[in-house]
Amino acid sequence: MFAIRRGRRGSSSSNFTMDETVAEYIRRTVLKIPRHEIMEMLTTWDFLSKTQLQTLNMHRMKEEISQDVVKLCEENFASIKQAAILDMIYNHVYRNKRIWTVYQMTKAAGEETDSFNLADFKYKFKRSLRSALKNVTINFREYEDNAIWIRIAWGAQYSKPNQYKATYVVYHSQTPYVFVSISTLRSNMPLLCQAMVHASSYHDIHEMELRSRCLDSLKDIVFKRYSQTFQTYHPKPLQERNVAPEKVEPRIIQENKREKERIRRVNQEVFGDGIQPKLEFAQYKLETMFKGEPEMDILAEKEPFRCVVKFSSPHLLEALKSLAPAGMADAPLSPLLTCIPQKARNYFKIKERKGLLSASCLGP
Amino acid sequence: MKYWDQLSEAYNRPLKGSLDKPLEKIIFIHLATSLPLPAERDHIRPRIDLIVFMINIQSKYSFKNVEASLSHMDAKFFLGKVCFLITGAGRVNHCSVEMNAVRKLGNLHCSPVIFCELDSEGIRLATAQRLLRILQICAGHVPGVSALFFSSLMKSSIDE
Numbered sequence: 001m002f003a004i005r006r007g008r009r010g011s012s013s014s015n016f017t018m019d020e021t022v023a024e025y026i027r028r029t030v031l032k033i034p035r036h037e038i039m040e041m042l043t044t045w046d047f048l049s050k051t052q053l054q055t056l057n058m059h060r061m062k063e064e065i066s067q068d069v070v071k072l073c074e075e076n077f078a079s080i081k082q083a084a085i086l087d088m089i090y091n092h093v094y095r096n097k098r099i100w101t102v103y104q105m106t107k108a109a110g111e112e113t114d115s116f117n118l119a120d121f122k123y124k125f126k127r128s129l130r131s132a133l134k135n136v137t138i139n140f141r142e143y144e145d146n147a148i149w150i151r152i153a154w155g156a157q158y159s160k161p162n163q164y165k166a167t168y169v170v171y172h173s174q175t176p177y178v179f180v181s182i183s184t185l186r187s188n189m190p191l192l193c194q195a196m197v198h199a200s201s202y203h204d205i206h207e208m209e210l211r212s213r214c215l216d217s218l219k220d221i222v223f224k225r226y227s228q229t230f231q232t233y234h235p236k237p238l239q240e241r242n243v244a245p246e247k248v249e250p251r252i253i254q255e256n257k258r259e260k261e262r263i264r265r266v267n268q269e270v271f272g273d274g275i276q277p278k279l280e281f282a283q284y285k286l287e288t289m290f291k292g293e294p295e296m297d298i299l300a301e302k303e304p305f306r307c308v309v310k311f312s313s314p315h316l317l318e319a320l321k322s323l324a325p326a327g328m329a330d331a332p333l334s335p336l337l338t339c340i341p342q343k344a345r346n347y348f349k350i351k352e353r354k355g356l357l358s359a360s361c362l363g364p
Numbered sequence: 365m366k367y368w369d370q371l372s373e374a375y376n377r378p379l380k381g382s383l384d385k386p387l388e389k390i391i392f393i394h395l396a397t398s399l400p401l402p403a404e405r406d407h408i409r410p411r412i413d414l415i416v417f418m419i420n421i422q423s424k425y426s427f428k429n430v431e432a433s434l435s436h437m438d439a440k441f442f443l444g445k446v447c448f449l450i451t452g453a454g455r456v457n458h459c460s461v462e463m464n465a466v467r468k469l470g471n472l473h474c475s476p477v478i479f480c481e482l483d484s485e486g487i488r489l490a491t492a493q494r495l496l497r498i499l500q501i502c503a504g505h506v507p508g509v510s511a512l513f514f515s516s517l518m519k520s521s522i523d524e
Contacts, residue, residue: 255396255405327397328423
């Protein structure tokens with residue numbers, strides 16, 4: 001069926017009028033793409049022929065380019081399926097524009113891991129979602145790193161799917177991790193989780209309290225691909241013989257060389273040598289007792305003092321790593337800040353320890 | 365520490381030929397994260413003519429560190445041989461330390477407060493030259509001007 005359609009490329013569009021919503025969606029998607037990447041993305045899309053792409057004048061206004069693309073799509077009888085694939089290509093390139101949440105799936109006790117079958121996965125996933133919700137658009141796209149990208153546009157019982165507020169799911173086969181980016185209300189999340197568990201033959205799924213814009217960094221954290229701290233036999237990196245010596249200014253004397261070295265060593269033990277995964281925030285919900293002067297009479301009843309502390313930075317873990325060497329914090333930093341990659345979470349709840357009013361711990 | 369490194373880089377430019385030859389040879393900049401200085405270097409440490417406390421007012425830690433270090437100072441240094449160098453004041457919305465607290469610190473220790481934006485190379489260079497001039501006076505290389513006199517002169521000009 002698809003091959004026949006592609007064979008009719010370039011034919012007159014007089015007998016085919018593309019759905020208005022599809023045309024508008026393609027137009028808006030093209031407008032989102034930076035000018036210098038439009039041609040590259042359209043080529044990756046592979047819906048328009050090379051001849052058709054050559055007719056596009058990239059020196060015109062973006063608005064006009066988008067209209068031209070829509071006309072070409074009309075010639076090729078574009079449906080919402082093709083429009084969604086273009087959106088997936090855009091979102092794969094600009095994945096850091098979305099906020100991703102990590103979910104972890106678990107098997108029942110003693111259950112074996114099945115071999116993964118993509119066709120079976122797609123079928124089960126679609127069937128599971130469509131049995132619960134009729135108006136839903138589902139698209140799949142595979143990438144080289146065993147990542148399956150799923151795009152879901154949700155509708156209601158009597159309304160078409162809203163293509164502008166699609167949910168994106170990235171699933172790595174043979175791993176229990178799912179990365180979800182929601183653009184709408186979380187009301188459809190149970191349906192999505194149910195479909196995911198059913199399609200991948202797992203027993204349960206739960207949110208991991210790990211969120212970021214940088215999808216690749218989230219993958220690095222959960223797949224343990226970042227520079228972890230471990231004892232090496234060569235604490236100092238081996239240098240080549242012809243490395244130029246560091247420029248030393250004889251008039252500048254470092255008084256705290258030992259302290260600097262200690263900070264460097266402690267920092268290396270805590271953070272490792274490599275670049276940290278990129279997270280933009282860490283949030284701590286405090287439910288600890290207020291420890292003030294008794295006469296201040298704040299919270300006379302032994303009620304927890306509830307507040308939220310949020311750390312934000314374009315690259316939070318690197319920022320934390322640089323605090324002690326910059327002389328802006330004591331080394332080592334609090335484990336509450338340094339445990340983020342190891343615990344694979346950046347949302348914490350800190351509660352009082354049972355029976356100990358002075359100490360606090362990490363809650364789930 | 366990176367702030368010191370930036371400034372000491374700027375220090376070295378005015379040194380090239382702008383001062384008397386004998387002074388150029390004997391200027392040493394000792395960088396420390398806090399006081400007291402490590403005891404193991406006491407026997408090789410020369411006389412200190414000027415102490416510059418650097419405070420990044422975007423960091424309360426920096427301010428507290430300086431406050432704690434001040435208690436380790438010999439009182440004679442406060443007779444004109446101390447000054448406070450404040451950085452980060454340009455970005456008001458990022459300031460964690462009140463400007464008033466910084467000024468109070470200067471008044472309390474009878475020492476001048478100098479502001480410097482390290483992001484600007486021009487200001488960095490001008491501040492380095494200014495500190496070198498203060499150092500010349502503190503080291504007794506400017507006849508007829510003592511450190512105490514110069515410090516009180518600076519203080520009165522700030523008060524006005």
